[in-house]
Amino acid sequence: xxxxxxxxxxxxxxxxxxxxxxxxxxxxxxxxxxxxxxxxxxxxxxxxxxxxxxxxxxxxxxxxxxxxxxxxxxxxxxxxxxxxxxxxxxxxxxxxxxxxxxxxxxxxxxxxxxxxxxxxxxxxxxxxxxxxxxxxxxxxxxxxxxxxxxxxxxxxxxxxxxxxxxxxxxxxxxxxxxxxxxxxxxxxxxxxxxxxxxxxxxxxxxxxxxxxxxxxxxxxxxxxxxxxxxxxxxxxxxxxxxxxxxxxxxxxxxxxxxxxxxxxxxxxxxxxxxxxxxxxxxxxxxxxxxxxxxxxxxxxxxxxxxxxxxxxxxxxxxxxxxxxxxxxxxxxxxxxxxxxxxxxxxxxxxxxxxxxxxxxxxxxxxxxxxxxxxxxxxxxxxxxxxxxxxxxxxxxxxxxxxxxxxxxxxxxxxxxxxxxxxxxxxxxxxxxxxxxxxxxxxxxxxxxxxxxxxxxxxxxxxxxxxxxxxxxxxxxxxxxxxxxxxxxxxxxxxxxxxxxxxxxxxxxxxxxxxxxxxxxx
Amino acid sequence: xxxxxxxxxxxxxxxxxxxxxxxxxxxxxxxxxxxxxxxxxxxxxxxxxxxxxxxxxxxxxxxxxxxxxxxxxxxxxxxxxxxxxxxxxxxxxxxxxxxxxxxxxxxxxxxxxxxxxxxxxxxxxxxxxxxxxxxxxxxxxxxxxxxxxxxxxxxxxxxxxxxxxxxxxxxxxxxxxxxxxxxxxxxxxxxxxxxxxxxxxxxxxxxxxxxxxxxxxxxxxxxxxxxxxxxxxxxxxxxxxxxxxxxxxxxxxxxxxxxxxxxxxxxxxxxxxxxxxxxxxxxxxxxxxxxxxxxxxxxxxxxxxxxxx
Numbered sequence: 148x149x150x151x152x153x154x155x156x157x158x159x160x161x162x163x164x165x166x167x168x169x170x171x172x173x174x175x176x177x178x179x180x181x182x183x184x185x186x187x188x189x190x191x192x193x194x195x196x197x198x199x200x201x202x203x204x205x206x207x208x209x210x211x212x213x214x215x216x217x218x219x220x221x222x223x224x225x226x227x228x229x230x231x232x233x234x235x236x237x238x239x240x241x242x243x244x245x246x247x248x249x250x251x252x253x254x255x256x257x258x259x260x261x262x263x264x265x266x267x268x269x270x271x272x273x274x275x276x277x278x279x280x281x282x283x284x285x286x287x288x289x290x291x292x293x294x295x296x297x298x299x300x301x302x303x304x305x306x307x308x309x310x311x312x313x314x315x316x317x318x319x320x321x322x323x324x325x326x327x328x329x330x331x332x333x334x335x336x337x338x339x340x341x342x343x344x345x346x347x348x349x350x351x352x353x354x355x356x357x358x359x360x361x362x363x364x365x366x367x368x369x370x371x372x373x374x375x376x377x378x379x380x381x382x383x384x385x386x387x388x389x390x391x392x393x394x395x396x397x398x399x400x401x402x403x404x405x406x407x408x409x410x411x412x413x414x415x416x417x418x419x420x421x422x423x424x425x426x427x428x429x430x431x432x433x434x435x436x437x438x439x440x441x442x443x444x445x446x447x448x449x450x451x452x453x454x455x456x457x458x459x460x461x462x463x464x465x466x467x468x469x470x471x472x473x474x475x476x477x478x479x480x481x482x483x484x485x486x487x488x489x490x491x492x493x494x495x496x497x498x499x500x501x502x503x504x505x506x507x508x509x510x511x512x513x514x515x516x517x518x519x520x521x522x523x524x525x526x527x528x529x530x531x532x533x534x535x536x537x538x539x540x541x542x543x544x545x546x547x548x549x550x551x552x553x554x555x556x557x558x559x560x561x562x563x564x565x566x567x568x569x570x571x572x573x574x575x576x577x578x579x580x581x582x583x584x585x586x587x588x589x590x591x592x593x594x595x596x597x598x599x600x601x602x603x604x605x606x607x608x609x610x611x612x613x614x615x616x617x618x619x620x621x622x623x624x625x626x627x628x629x630x631x632x633x634x635x636x637x638x639x640x641x642x643x644x645x646x647x648x649x650x651x652x653x654x655x656x657x658x659x660x661x662x663x664x665x666x667x668x
Numbered sequence: 669x670x671x672x673x674x675x676x677x678x679x680x681x682x683x684x685x686x687x688x689x690x691x692x693x694x695x696x697x698x699x700x701x702x703x704x705x706x707x708x709x710x711x712x713x714x715x716x717x718x719x720x721x722x723x724x725x726x727x728x729x730x731x732x733x734x735x736x737x738x739x740x741x742x743x744x745x746x747x748x749x750x751x752x753x754x755x756x757x758x759x760x761x762x763x764x765x766x767x768x769x770x771x772x773x774x775x776x777x778x779x780x781x782x783x784x785x786x787x788x789x790x791x792x793x794x795x796x797x798x799x800x801x802x803x804x805x806x807x808x809x810x811x812x813x814x815x816x817x818x819x820x821x822x823x824x825x826x827x828x829x830x831x832x833x834x835x836x837x838x839x840x841x842x843x844x845x846x847x848x849x850x851x852x853x854x855x856x857x858x859x860x861x862x863x864x865x866x867x868x869x870x871x872x873x874x875x876x877x878x879x880x881x882x883x884x885x886x887x888x889x890x891x892x893x894x895x896x897x898x899x900x901x902x903x904x905x906x907x908x909x910x911x912x913x914x915x916x917x918x919x920x921x922x923x924x925x926x927x928x929x930x931x932x933x934x935x936x937x938x939x940x941x942x943x944x945x946x947x948x949x950x951x952x953x954x955x956x957x958x959x960x961x962x963x964x965x966x967x968x969x970x971x972x973x974x975x976x977x
Contacts, residue, residue, distance in 0.1 A: 315789045323869040337797075337954065426873075428865050428951025434700035498862070499950040506953070649793065650954045653870040 148221060157191055157218075157225055159183065166223075168390040168601035170215070175227040177238055180214075183227050185243045187216045194536075195518060196224060196602065197613045198250035199628040200258045202286045206620065210260060212237055214247075215602060215615065219536035224602060231260065239265040246518030249638050257284040257354075272347040272667060275302045283355055290355045307333035307341050315649065319348045326663035337648040342641040349667040357627035362462070365624065369614070370457045372629050373665030378411045379607030380614075380629065381460035386539060387603025387616040388462045391595045391624075399585045400464035401541040402578045407456050407465070408540070409571040409578075412608040414443035416564040416571075417486070419660050423561050424493060426654045427502040435489045442482050446475070464588030472579050483572045490565055503558035507655035509643045511555060517639040521610015521632045522567075523659055526552045526559035533606035545577045557658040595622040607632060609662065631665030670919045673757040674748075680931075681747035681904070685896035686710035688903065688939050695943035696867075710896065714889050722885025725786040735782040736883070736890035742775045743897035752904050753927040754916040755826040763825040765813045768905070769806070772857065772898070776802050779891075783879030790871050794878025797954070801863060801875065804961040805856040811968025812849035815842050816909055818975045825909065833912040842971040847910040849967035852960060854902040859895070860942060862952040862960070873951075900935065907934040 148156070154164050154171065162173040175183050187193045193216040200212045212229040229237060237254075239262045240247045251262050252271045259282035262268050270277075278297040282288060304314075313334055319327035327348040333341040353372055357365055369384040370377040382404055389395055396404070421436010444454045451459050451467045459467050469475060493499060509519075511527050524531035532549050534542045550566030552559035595618050603614040610632025619625040640659055644652055690707035697704025724732065749762030776798065783795035817823050819842060820831030832843065856863045859876035868874060871881065880891050908915060914930035916923035952960065 313789075315793070317872065322871050337793075424950070426870065428861060428868075429949070430696065430700055430867070431947055434702060438701060496948070496950065498952070502950045502953060648954055650797075650873045653872050 150223060153218075153221065153223055153225070157187065157193075167599055168596075169223055170226045170600050170602065171223050172213075172226045172228060172600070174230055177229060177231075180227065180229055180238060181240055181243055184214055184216075184240055187225060187227070188244050191218070193218050193225065194531075195244065195246055196604070196611075197615055197628060197630045198247055198254075199615050199626075199630075200254045200260065200284075201617055201626050202258060202284065205286060208232060210235070210258060212254065212260075213600075213615070215613075217537060217604075226600075235259065236261045236263050238263050241265055245516040246635065246638070249634065256282075258282055259285065269302070272350050274347060274350070283352060288355070290352070290359050302345055304331045304343050304345075305333075305341060309335075311335055312340060319345075328663050332644075332649065332652075334649060337650065339644050339647055339649060339652065342644045342652075344637065344641060346637065346663060347667050349664045351664075351668065353668040354627060354629065357629075358625060362624075365627070366461060367457070369629065370455075370460075372668060373607075373631050373633070373662040374455060375415055375662065376411065376607040376609065376612065376631070376665070378407050378456040378459065379605050379612050380631070381457075382408060382540070383603040383605035383607075383612040383614045384616075384627070384629070385460045385462055385603070386605065387601045387614045388595075390601035390603065391599050391616060391618055392462060392592060393596060394463045394589050394592065396464040396540075397586045397589060398541070398583045400587045402582050403465050403467075403469060403587060404460070404540040405542060405545065405578045406469065406575050407451070407459055407467075408605065409574050410443060410447055410450075411456055412571045413568055414440050414447070415608040416568050417443065419657070420490070420561065420564050420568075422657050422660070423503070423557065423654070424499060426657045427499055429493070429496065429499045429502075432489075432493045432499070435493075439482065439486055439489070442485075446478060450475070461588065462592055463590075464586070466588065468587055469579075469582075472582065476576060476579055479572060479575060483569075486568060500558065502654075503561055504554075504556060506557040506651050507643050507647060507658060509555040509639065513642045514555070514639055517642070518635045519639050520635055521607070522560055522563050523636055523639070524610070525550055525563045527555040528553045531610065533604045533611045537604045537611075539605060541578065542574075544581070545574055547574060557654060560658040595624065597622045609633060609660070609665075610636065629668060631662055631668075633661040633663075633665040636661050637666050670757055673754055673919050673924065674759070677752055677754065677757045678744070678748045680752055681750075681897050681900050682744065682893065684935070685893070685900040686714060688900050688935065689896045691936070691939050692943045692946075693867075695940060696947050699943070699947035710892075714893055717889035717892070718886055720885040722883075722887055724887075725788070725882060728786050728882070731778065732782045732785040732882070733887075735778045736887040736894070738778050739775045739894040740890045740897070742771050743894050743901060746771050746901055747897070749825060750901065750905055751826045751829050751908055751915055752931050754919055754924055755829050756917065756919050758826045760824060760826060763827075764823050765817060765825055765828070766810075766823060768825065769810055769813070773802070773806065775894070775898070776857075779879055783882075786882045788882055790874070790878045790881050794875055794881070797875045798879055801856055801957060801961070804958055805853050805964070808849045808961060808964030808968050809853040809857070811965060811972060812846040812853065813909070815846045815968060815971035815975050818972060819843065825905070829908050829912040829915055830917055832909065833915065833917075842974040843910055845967050845974070846971035847906065849964045849971065850906055850910065852964035852967075854906060855942075855945075856957075856961060856964075858899040858902055860899075861946040862949055863957055865951055903935050903938045904931070907931070907938060 158164055158173055165172045196215040196217045198214050200210055203209050203211055210231040214227050216225045237260050239251055251265055254260055255262050256270045256273055276296045315332040315334055317330040319329045329345040331343045332339055356368055366381055369380045372380045417436050417440040421433045424432025447456050448454045450469055459465050514527050520531045528551055548570045550563045552562050597620050599618045601616055605612050613630040615628040617626040690710045694704045694707045746768055748759045751758050780795040780798050783791035816828055820828040822828055859866055864875040883891050914927055916927040
């Protein structure tokens with residue numbers, strides 16, 4: 148569909164539509180936002196890509212709240228937005244579109260806008276000692292301000308009453324070297340009745356830092372939003388910057404981006420496959436997963452001088468070239484063969500399969516309500532993959548098979564990873580084979596457009612990564628929202644845990660393997 | 669001579685148990701393509717822990733403080749009653765198999781109490797899980813030993829060993845069945861796969877490790893050592909009762925020397941079998957453990973029935 152058709156089909160007739168890069172924006176009044184979003188989400192079956200706010204009090208004395216909807220296969224995203232003038236309240240859409248819940252709570256916490264009609268308006272991300280009336284993403288909050296600890300009330304966990312119910316607090320410090328996060332289980336015997344995760348322990352104020360750092364450092368910052376998906380994040384960010392800067396990466400760079408992105412996916416899937424087996428008590432699998440991941444990491448190191456592929460992406464292309472194509476191909480073929488031998492041994496183990504099947508099943512309606520994306524969605528048969536839905540880089544020129552499972556349990560998430568490893572290897576071979584000659588980087592970076600907006604999407608190995616970028620009237624970047632797949636998937640994890648036994652939780656959690664840092668930012 | 673041998677035999681268990689743990693860990697490490705720590709590492713760990721300060725929760729009572737001593741003492745007392753190299757060098761009043769089973773249960777009982785004592789959530793969940801497993805294990809353990817006792821017409825372990833070693837091969841079917849029942853009970857009692865993962869760092873999945881999370885320093889060393897002793901006690905009891913051939917029935921030098929070598933080989937084989945098992949299977953889910961323990965119980969009963977018939 149072209150732009151005009153999209154507007155006619157999906158946007159209310161009387162609205163005035165602004166086109167900004169890959170966004171079609173139209174203002175909606177507070178009273179109508181619910182109906183407009185409901186139509187786009189349910190009737191038109193669009194995906195809510197992200198939702199965020201901008202503080203424009205200096206320019207036009209208002210806050211704006213953007214609801215970014217995407218339609219698979221379309222170049223443009225439809226963005227109804229609210230303009231809040233003379234008010235600091237906005238209506239909650241939770242009752243119609245459940246997945247707005249955590250976005251709304253985040254806007255409330257960071258911008259100090261009050262949600263009207265939310266069932267659980269608790270602060271997110273910021274520590275409970277953060278003072279009540281300090282809102283870090285408002286423009287009048289200086290990024291380097293030192294905050295006094297408030298020591299106010301402690302976070303109110305949902306209480307479950309009744310005879311024999313007890314609480315198990317776990318974390319934020321865990322056994323083993325993993326990220327911090329607190330889990331509050333309400334238990335009846337071994338069965339989990341309720342689980343509430345309390346995250347935010349690794350909140351670094353990244354989105355505020357995006358507003359002040361110099362451009363090169365902004366890209367470096369995006370690589371550190373979630374360290375294990377450095378490349379996915381920098382790719383999504385650079386793609387949004389390229390739209391605003393009105394430049395595009397050369398074809399060779401697009402192919403190289405595919406290769407690097409898939410290397411990152413393979414390395415992390417190896418790791419997860421190993422850890423899922425380890426947590427099922429299948430130690431043979433655990434050590435082999437770690438070994439295979441290390442082999443990919445060493446290839447990364449050789450190609451880019453960075454095990455995590457940092458410093459590769461830049462605006463207008465990539466900085467690292469791949470020269471010895473044959474050698475890389477043969478190395479990867481060896482690793483793939485190694486992996487296949489190992490995974491066949493593992494899948495022959497009936498005790499392992501028995502442990503994984505049926506554990507941590509996810510209800511498909513709950514998953515949809517929470518907007519689950521990436522591996523967890525594919526394990527339920529939902530085709531959630533930005534490489535197909537919102538094709539970028541050189542994916543549209545390559546033959547990509549999407550791994551889909553039906554059951555939604557630990558086994559399904561495990562198998563999606565196993566299959567994705569194979570399809571990623573195939574993508575890399577194709578890209579290496581067809582790698583076009585030419586530049587890897589567009590030479591000059593022109594200035595950014597003024598008062599512009601764009602979103603950049605990449606399919607990280609966990610799921611979609613969305614960057615929402617805005618510039619001010621001098622063409623400086625004034626707002627960056629980095630939405631990791633973990634942001635959505637963390638909200639569904641408690642629902643999967645309920646009804647399971649506590650002993651299974653580490654395995655269920657590992658099968659999602661969500662990023663704390665990517666959520667906390 | 670017999671006194672020297674008695675002391676030597678009683679010290680075999682605490683002396684060798686860390687080595688057995690080290691060997692199992694080494695084999696598992698090799699299965700995982702790892703170099704693994706030296707097989708003597710458990711000794712060093714104990715040495716290190718004995719030299720560390722300890723922290724005891726303010727809410728802990730005497731149960732928490734004394735349980736490690738009790739646990740360790742129980743394993744030493746049991747060791748004195750098990751014939752490993754000579755049936756003539758055991759302390760016979762301690763050799764009753766029912767006494768063995770309930771001394772083990774006494775240790776488990778106090779460890780579970782100690783887990784609850786500090787009031788930490790993990791200690792409590794660990795204790796609750798341990799008691800579930802222990803209650804279900806007891807049947808299989810008693811029946812497997814009882815079938816051998818019936819065959820040998822005695823409840824004394826040393827006399828059982830003597831009797832079984834002269835039973836003709838054609839009569840050994842119940843012994844083999846009882847051994848399988850005993851082996852399953854061994855894995856459950858000693859917190860091995862597929863019941864528990866002795867190497868896990870995940871506090872939510874632990875059973876034995878969760879109960880002892882609050883221990884540190886010297887008491888932790890004693891608890892760890894007692895756990896290693898328990899493993900070696902089960903291994904040597906299993907090899908002695910079910911494979912008694914070669915155990916000396918006197919205190920002469922030559923038969924005892926041969927018995928010692930055979931004993932070392934037998935416990936090594938058992939240790940290897942546990943290590944291989946743990947490297948090749950995944951842990952069972954908790955609510956399927958009763959099935960396996962029920963299997964142990966039923967096998968024990970079958971062994972008894974065959975013996976009686």
